[in-house]
Amino acid sequence: MDTTPAFREELYPPIEPFRSGRLVLDDIHTMYWEQSGNPHGVPVVFLHGGPGAGSAPNHRRFFDPAHYNIVIFDQRGAGRSTPLGELRENTTPLLIADIETLRQHLGIARWLVFGGSWGSTLALAYGEAHPQHCIGFVLRGIFLCRKSEIDWFLYGLQNIFPEAWQAFTRMIPETERGDLLTAYHQRLIDPDPAVHMPAARAWSSYEGSCSTLLPSPDTVAYFASDVVALGLARMEAHYFKHDIFLPVNSLLDNVPRIRDKPAVIIQGRYDAVCPAVSAHDLHCAWPEAEYIVVPAAGHAAWEPGICAELVRATERFKSLSAN
Numbered sequence: 001m002d003t004t005p006a007f008r009e010e011l012y013p014p015i016e017p018f019r020s021g022r023l024v025l026d027d028i029h030t031m032y033w034e035q036s037g038n039p040h041g042v043p044v045v046f047l048h049g050g051p052g053a054g055s056a057p058n059h060r061r062f063f064d065p066a067h068y069n070i071v072i073f074d075q076r077g078a079g080r081s082t083p084l085g086e087l088r089e090n091t092t093p094l095l096i097a098d099i100e101t102l103r104q105h106l107g108i109a110r111w112l113v114f115g116g117s118w119g120s121t122l123a124l125a126y127g128e129a130h131p132q133h134c135i136g137f138v139l140r141g142i143f144l145c146r147k148s149e150i151d152w153f154l155y156g157l158q159n160i161f162p163e164a165w166q167a168f169t170r171m172i173p174e175t176e177r178g179d180l181l182t183a184y185h186q187r188l189i190d191p192d193p194a195v196h197m198p199a200a201r202a203w204s205s206y207e208g209s210c211s212t213l214l215p216s217p218d219t220v221a222y223f224a225s226d227v228v229a230l231g232l233a234r235m236e237a238h239y240f241k242h243d244i245f246l247p248v249n250s251l252l253d254n255v256p257r258i259r260d261k262p263a264v265i266i267q268g269r270y271d272a273v274c275p276a277v278s279a280h281d282l283h284c285a286w287p288e289a290e291y292i293v294v295p296a297a298g299h300a301a302w303e304p305g306i307c308a309e310l311v312r313a314t315e316r317f318k319s320l321s322a323n
Contacts, residue, residue, distance in 0.1 A: 052235025054079025
């Protein structure tokens, strides 16, 4: 990989897809997908966070549209994929299979894999299952879904964001707060919107409130919107409850399968949602990967320092070929 510094820091201008569609995955789920940029360019697949957060138009802007064939999709139960918030037939192995189904549907042999937060989790899981179809990785805000990370999200964050945590726990009776995951999971899977939507907004708003270095009302408002809140909260509780449907520590244990691929790990020093210890542990398992710690940044991809490093990474990765 060419390591010549690239100085572009700003996002590319907004663009529209040149192609989009809906791909039937099974009897329950249908995936929304889109392509933008250069139809003949180097393919890159964007894996959104959450799980369940869905993609957004601005996600196209991390990539030079003259160079990249930008593939974006919404994972099962998220965003524009249907049904929204559906937990049946929704596991990490199925999400991995969906990525392969989409790759084959689009006729792509290999692609650059780009993911942040849960997107980094899924990128690792996909890459370790199908390394032959990956030309490299851009990973941000690493989440390995270990028990320590889940416990930190549910309880540890109160040490940094006590007000947000208090609001998060307020709707749960004190007698249930010893197991917040179960308490929220029960409410989020309740079929009554009067039960699951307040729980979804509380969970998602909590995450949004803790995702930036400085307070960002726009971020919190985005997380609290109905589509994002329901997909994100219900899916996160579902995946956390089932340890992301993968063996314990499998993401780190299987890093040797992708160690020969060029990769960059970008981490906010003050990322409270996905603390830097996970990125550090990943880099220890994958010392060949370039590791960038952004000094003045939290979790969100839109933090100025993180956003700049993500764009720089896609610029440097222009030297890679999909052939």
